[in-house]
Amino acid sequence: MNGETQVANLIKSRRTVRLFKDDVVPEALLLELLNVAVWAPNHEHRQPWRFILFQGVARSIFAEAMVRTYSSEDREKYGPKKRAYLEAVPAHLIVLLKEDPRQKKWDEDYAAVCSLIQNFQLAAWERGLGVVWKTNHYNYDPGFRETVGAQPGEKIVGVLHIGYPDIVPPARPRIPAEELLTVFG
Template identity: 30%
Template structure:
């Protein structure tokens, strides 16, 4: 798959057009269990395209308050070993080690790091932008024919674990986006009652 060439700065972009295929994808997209993702996954060119699409996200002030770390299987296997040792050192429950299977199963993982900082725009809006990047990655992976899983686990918040991933003290993990091919079909889950969550004003 080849993305269209980037438009020149300030050039007019195509107007939205009806896309039943996109509506169908949005209506049926479902995250896959991270531990059920296997090869094939996106190749290097596809990863570049995924990141390009992810970066086309709302961003108040054009601050780009996020960054990507692409984690291949070798790196994640090493990190899982070190995280397992860290979990033992901290006397964490057995589940802390069990969840590391989510980190090592998929062919590719993109770590999205929020780099929000106080300034001209609210930090909350900058963090929301990082979340939008994660969702864009999920949709882009789906459009390429892959399944994905956006997760965080204890190591997304533990300071010692964050240091292993190179996350700085001023940064936060927005999510680990695991991408690959699902070994089992996704099953529909409970969806919200929109009538209970929606207020319509005249």
């Protein structure tokens, strides 16, 4: 085990998964993972997050809402393929941030929600699930937001596509921290 901890190995082994098996992801498992993820550090214990889950037949609602954000030309060109892909992904979890107009609080809360998403990805990976965290243009589209249930004053921090991996991509190299660290002292 080259001196690394289980947590270090889990972090290094996690991959972004985009191709999933058809297997249903039990809602109970997703709730279990979310209940781990909510242990993310968050300033003043604000817990500034909320979740919306699309599974089963509701995946078509999510897919249609996303495809409607395309221009008519792109909808015709890419829509059927994208719709088929999104309807095949076992689960779509939208992670929302309760926005705060005070910049410092907003920054702290955004960081907390990002930490929650990373916790979720790691907990999911440990349980054999793959996740891809998407921050695409549709997160800002008013029609998409309304259809999926995002409320005024909430930012969609990410849409997580979740399922059992069909293909796990290889690791991609990282820049060593030594090349990025500036030390004073």
